[in-house]
Every structure is written in C-alpha cells, then in structure tokens.
Amino acid sequence: MIKTSASVKLENITKVFKDPAGKGEVTAVNNVNYDIKPGELITLLGPSGCGKTTTLRMIAGFEVPTGGKIIIGNEDVTQLPPNKRDTATVFQSYGLFPHMTVFENVAYGLKLRKVSKSEIEERVIKTLDMVGLKHLAHRSPSRLSGGQQQRVALARSIIVEPSVLLLDEPLSNLDALLREQMRVEIRRIQKSLGITAVYVTHDRVEAMSLSDRVVLMNAGKIIQTGTPSEIYESPDSKFVAGFIGKVAFLDAEVKEISDDFVTVKLQDKILKTHKFSSDVKTGEPAVIMCRPESMKVVEENKGHINGTVKTNVYLGNSVESFIDTEHGEILVQIDNPSQKKIYTEGAKVGIEIVPELSKVLRNN
C-alpha cells in the first residue's frame, strides 16, 4: 500500500494577505525555510495567528505564496493547484461531503483516480477497517459522532496514498479523552504507512507526544525547530521555554563559562549549571530556566531562594506546589508525594534548584 513518501522543502516562503477590511497588509508567514524528511511527522506549533494554518494551506495549494518555493519530492509545486498536488488534508472542520455516505466519502478520491469498482470496494473497506469504522460504511456523516467523523476524514485522506498528509488541528473539536486516543491512532497509522505528515496544532502536549520534530512558530516566523526533547530541554529563548512547558525564570548573572558548565550568580548564591548550546556571555544578565521538575522544596534557608507555600494541588502521582517568592509565584513539582515531606500551605520553605536540570538563557 505504501509508496515512497516524499520530502517537503520550504524555501523562503512568505505570505502576505491584503487586510480584508482596510488597505493594510498582514504578513501571515515571513520567510520560512524548512526541510521535512520523507516519512517524518512534524508539527507546526505556535500561538494563535502565528501562521501555522497559512503555511499548511500553502503546502496543500489552497494559498499561493507571495514569495518563495515549495518543493515536494523533486517537484516544484509552488504554482500547482491543490488537485495537481499529491497531498491530502484533514481539515479542522473535517469538510466531509454531507450528501455522500461514509463509504462514498472515502471512495471519492479513488473514483477520481479511475480505480476499478472492485478495487475501490476492497480498499475502502480496508481503510475503514484501519480506522475502525467498517460497520458504519453506509451511514451519512451527519449521523456520526465527532470522533467518528474525524476518522472518516482521516480515512478519506490516507486512502489516496498521498505523498504528504496534512492535518490542521484535526483533534481540536474532540473532548480530552477522545483526543488522546485519536492522537495515538493517527501516529500509529502514519507510522505504519510511513507517510510524510505535517500536523498543525497549538497544543504543546499534542506536539510533544506526536512528532518526530517540532517547528515552533511565532508571528509568521520559525523560532526554533528540533525534536520534542530538544525543544523542551534546551529552548533558545524565554518565549520557547514558556510556550513549550511550565517554567519559572530567575534573574541571574553569568560569572564564568567553561566547556561543560555555566556558572551563574543568583543573588548571593553561586550555581553551576550544565551548558547547553546558548549564546550567553560572561558578565551579562541572564535568567535561570527552572522547570517544575528541576526544583525541590526544602527547609527555609536551605535552598537557593525562600518563599511561602501558597497552595498544593494533588494530582495523584505528584503534587504541584505553588510557592510565593520574591521572583514571583513558582511552581514546583513533587513526584512520589507519599514518600516526601509536603509542606502545608502557609509554611515558609526554601527552593533548591537542581543545576543539572536547569538552563541559563539570555535575558531578553
């Protein structure tokens, strides 16, 4: 069933919209460069309005870039209309054909490709089976649940064996539980078909759990790319760190930079953190990036900073402790709470920063 999946290359892609209201212009996508390898699933992640959908729609061919090139496989498709591109899109609103049954919806692409009737029958059933909807083949899509509609949309796209599968927030209309299930399913199907996929989302958990690589966008530009762990553990900027997970920033001064470590001064305390690729310089103000899991709650004056416990939130396998400090409210995650001391609300405590898990960023 699988044919060779294709690479996607975005070269200096820019998209400028005319403001529909006034005479102004909106630069939705600004000089984006990125290579997607065959068979890879990447997510476009970023806040609302950052140009994710626009980028995806340009790959699909629904929008023409104002500048730059899009190359799928070895073919420059920049000017090709959607029907001439070997891409298939799963829309946020599904875009199912309301006047056709589930079967007809899924068969639509094959009919256009003049596949024989018996083969259509066979492949549609097989694909519906893959998404677990074989028994609903002859229903009208309007009488399906959201999750089922979503699967029809997915089946309709993958049955034509596109070289690139494009998904625009496909799960945003589903409830949390269903979303988690579908996420796993999409990943499983994508992997088993070995299809190249671009997945748009503004949900970082979705991005982290799904993708081979994450492309983080903001205001029309790519600000960082990398595997989920690279992005999570070594963000380039405060924005990325903040967007990709819960984090606290503590003002500090860079004292010394060696091959492996960065030594910083946090008020009167000296910390030696691991050095990640980062452009901090000695003597400059910087911040220490502290994830909830890279800190510990200890006795007052025993840690690097002091504070007062505001609230504790029990989550079962962990407790999230919100602590008021002079740096603002800091969230510390306490794993295995049953084996640790939990300070009551109002208690004065210290916070210890685990240097190996923390990172120094330029304060910008």
Next chain:
Amino acid sequence: MFSKKKVYIYIFVLLIVVFLDFWIFSNIKSTFVKITNDNNKNIVTLIDTVHSETDYNKWVKDISAKYENLSIIYLNGVPGFDDLVTYAGSEESLEFYQENSESKDFQNGLEYASYSEIYKSQNKFIYDGKNIDLYFSPVYDENEDIIGVGIYLFDNSENESFFNLLNIFAVGIIIIFAVIMYISKFTRDPVMSYIILGLFIIVGIFVVYPLYEAVRLTFIKNGVFSLEIWKTILTTNQYMEAFWGSMKLGLMTATISTLVGFLFAFTLSRTTVKGKKFISTMATLPVISPPFSLTLSIILLFGNNGLITKQLLGMSNFSIYGLGGLTLVQTMGMFPIAYLTMVGVLQSIDSTLEDASLDLNASKSRTFFKVTLPLAAPGILSAWLLVFTNSLADFANPLILSGSYKVLSVEAYIEVTGMGRLGNGAALSLLLLLPTVTAFLIQRFWVSKKSFVTVTGKPSGRITELVSKPVKITLNTLIILIIVFLIGLYGTIIAGSFVKNWGIDYTFTLDNFREALQRGKEAIGDTVTLATVATPIAGILAMLTALVVVRKKFPGKRLMEILVMVPFAIPGTLIGISYILAFNKPPILIVGTAFIIVINYVIRELPVGVESGVAALRQIDPSIEEAASDLGADVPTVFRTIVLPLLRPAFISSLSYTFVRSMTAVSAVIFLISAKWYHITVLIYNFSENLRFGYASVLATTLIVIVLLAFGLMRLLVRDNKNLEKTIN
C-alpha cells in the same frame, strides 16, 4: 510562474501568430479586392461602347440608374486632341469632376484612356460621403474609334464595412489567442481562469454591449454625434407626458400596494386570526400569475362590455382604461411584493418590545405608532421602493389597459415597433431607467442596511394582540374583501374561457379551448421549448457564477458581481430594445433566431439564481470543496460532484423560477419574437387587442396551470432532500 523562458516563448509564439493572422487576413482582403477590381473592370469594358449619335446625358443617367453602385461621368472628345465636353449624371458628379479634374490621377487617367487603356486611380476619392474606386476608360463608337473618356465611380463602401468586419475578426482572433495562451501558460488554475473569462465574455456581450449600443444610438443622428434625440425626448409633450404618467402610476401603485401589503403583513404577524396559511397563500399568489391575466379579468368585469359595469350596473360611459384601472390592476398584482417584504420584517421585530411598551401603560394604538411602526419603517420603505420599481418597469398591464393614458414602457414599445424610431425608443426606455435604478439603489444599499440595525433577531413565538376588537374586525373585513376580489379575478379568467361571447352571450362552450389551443399550438410549443432550453443553462450558469463570486479571488470580481445583477435592475423594455439594436448587425447577427430569446431568458433570470446560489453557498463550509479539490478534483468536477448537489435547493428553485419567468416573460421578449419563434404571452396580447377575450382567457388559464405545475414540481423536488444536511461553518 513568470520565468524568463516562459515569457520569451509566449512573446515569440504570439508574434508568429500575429504575423500569420495578418498575413492570412491581408490575403483574404487582397483576393477580395482583386475580385472586385476584376468585376469592376468587366463592367467598365461591358459599357465602353456608345453610338456616336446618342444623347450622352441620357446615356450617362441610364447607366448610373442601371448599376446600383456606379455613377459615371462622360467626357466627350479625345484628351489631348479635342476640347472635352463633360456629361455628368447629376450636379454632385459634375461638382466632383470639377473639383478633382486637375489632380494627378485624373491627368493620368485621361492620358491612359487616350492610349486605349483602362486606368484605376491610385488615390482615395470620396463621392457622396462614401469611399469610391475611380476608373478611367476610353469610350468607343460603333466603329471602335475612341470618341471620349468614361470616368466610373464605383461605390465601395460595402467593401469597407466588410473589411472592417474582417479587421474585427483578425484582431479578435489575436486577442482570444493571446488570452487563452496567457491563461494556460501563466495562471495557476487554467480551468478556473477559463470559466471566469467565459463569464466575463458572456456578461460583456449580452449585458454591457447591448446597453452600450442603446446608449450610443441615442447620441447619434445620421452617423454623427448629436444631442437631437434627447432634445426631442425632453421637449416633446407626448414623451414627457409618458414620463410623468409612469411616475404618477408608480407613486399610486406603490403607495396603495404598500398599504394593502401592510394590512396583510400586520394582520398575519401581529394579530390572531384564523386561516393564516390560506390568507398568506392568497396574498402571494399574484406574484406568480402570468402577465395579462389580471388585466384580462379586470376588462371582463369592468371593461366596455364588462359584467359588472355594463350588465349589472348598466353603466355605458364608464371606462376602466387609464390611470384608475392601471392602479387597480397593478396593486392587485404587486401588493404581494410589499406583503412579502414587510411580513419578514414584522416577524423579526421582537414583540417583547411591544410588551414593554404596553407594560409602561402606553395604549395599544400608541404602542403601534410609537414602537411597531418606527421599527418596521425601513421594511415599509423598502417595500414601497420595490413596488415602485416594478410598477415603472411593468409593460404588460399598461399595454392593454392604458387607453389614452401614456406610460414610458408602452411609449418606447410604440416608438420602436409602430414608428420604427429605434433611437427614440431607446431614449425613452433609458429615461425609465433613471427612477428605477435610483429606487433600486436606495433599496439595496441604504434601506436594506438600515433594516438590519433595527431588527433584533429571531422571530418571536408569542404574539401580543395589538389591536382592539373593532379595529380587528375592520382589518379582517378588508382582508376578506380583497381575497374575495382576487379569487373573483382568477375565477373570471377561467369563466371567460368557457363562455361563448363575454358581455353578450354567456352560454357555456368549449369552442374557445379548441380554437385558442389550435391557434396557439405553435406559440405554446415555442415558448415551452425555449423556456426548457434556457432553464438548465440559466441554472447552471447561476450556480457557477455564485461559486466563482463567493469562493474565488480574481481581478474585476466586484465588477462581475455588479454586471450580473444589472439585468435585474433594468426594465425589460430596455433590454428588449438594446438587444434588437446590438444583435441585428454584424458581428453578432442573431435577431430573429431562437438563440436571442434563450439568451435573453438566461441573462434576465441569472441575477435571482446567482443571489440564491450565493446565499446558499455562504452557508457551506469551504473546506468541503477544498477537500474535494485536494483529493484531485478539478474545478468542473468539484462543481458537478460537490457544489451542485449541495446547492440543490437553490438550484432547483432557480430552475423553476427561470422556467416560470421565461414562460411568462413579455416586456423584453415582445421585441425579440419572430414569425418563426413566437411567444404565448404575445399571443394573449394579440387576442385581447382583437377583442378575442375568450381565446386570451384560455391561454392565460393554460399559463396559470403550467406555472402552478412548475412550482408544484419544484416543491416536490426540494422537499425530497433526505440526506442533505449542510454543515454550517
């Protein structure tokens, strides 16, 4: 897209095509010129002998009379030897000779002739306002001696216009080629571009061009620019009388129709009354009643031999013809428009507003005048303007009921068909355009916006009774009277078709049916055929236009939206006149064919179809179509497999409207029919002109039946809409 190589290839190919094109066309032209020259030379040699004793003056005149495009001047005597005596057929030719005799061409011509050779002038000469070819040839006597020189003036203006046509074709071919090649090479989605281009060509040829021709004609007299026609129109009493006549009729009809419409709308939306469904059906029925039907029954009831006026009341000097009768018949026909406009507005005014006012101890009448009426005001104004526009554009009713009262639409028709003054007819119908378009624009862009501001939203379920008992009884009585009258009118037409001789002999007969259907067989057949052909074309074109307008971005989109809507706003009379002006001459000569009627139907009904298509398409999530094209469907496939099925209700209703409106068309089509392609409505008109009211009633009844059938069929088809549940964005 615009790579250098592509652009070079484009320019190169285009140059070659331009070269070939001109080469071919100049070949055609020179061949044609050669043929004419040979032909002319033949004529010259054919008549180069004359008896030496003939009366040369008479000879010259005879020849000029014999050949339509030839004038001849005869110079008696051999140039260089004798004194030449000039014989010209007319003053003008003599003048022409005297003016040009010193020119080089004339000198050469005479010299050649004296050597017994035929000479054709090299330069262009103009004679009698036309380009001519000039030949000089010796004239021989019966002994084959040269006795003089003939100067032959061949009028070649026919050739000129033929060459002009050729030039249009030559340039047209290049433009078409350039555009098509541009689209296929440089646009992203050629199919879409072709569709858009096609739509532009259609509205260009069938909307813009005829209107342009109509306007142009009113500024031309004897081939040159002139304001004469407009001067005549604006200063002649008869024409101005027609203008004010139309305005007066429009004001009266609009005002009374709005009152009646409001009566119905208010009663149905603000009071509790039994039989609402029946009342509203009756109040909308006239919208689809064929032209002439109401007029016809008014004449049968109140005419010179009217059942009521003559037989019942014994009046002998009463005349229904004129302003009064027209207002009555237009009001009966057009109050439904007002009703439909206002009932929507009244229904969407939240009646809690009225409740609030009543709670504050305002009286019911005070609440009505201070709350309900102001809120409904934009809707009322809108209704008034719509009826006004319709009354002005109305042609059928005044055509047989105006008597000596003058209105513009009929006056324009008489000018064109009766007097053959096309220019005046065009000017009069353009005059009609002024108030119509003004009213349309006010309605469209000002009032319709206002009404959105005042109306709060969803229809309210519960009604607060706003009228006291006596008022309610009055309202209901009025409504019953009007409905009874309306039923009476329709009954009269049906009765009229079964009566031997209305007004004289009321015996039952089926002869009318036999005779009218026999005589109307072909007209009915033509009408049904043409409407059936036009209907799917208009429907598909309308949905395609809606798709393009709603979903695609392209330069000139706004222009296209406006041009498509234009035929809705302009009176049919103007369309009819401009069509015969534009399409009765090359390059598009289609007057008298079925094609022009079909095209006219399509263009006139397009706006309504496009509107309903646009409204429906706005409700459909664009990602449905995107999904289809993403899966590999090109534009026509998306249209056929996705858009059309999704727009089915809009599509079917636009089909049935086109069919019905085509069947019942009259104002434009009356100019376009021919002996070969007749129209049932025009036949009804002819019958009633000849006082064959029985036959006319039969045809009107037939039309009513056809219309009802078409709408019934539409209802049936639209309701059968099981699995089409639109996803709304």
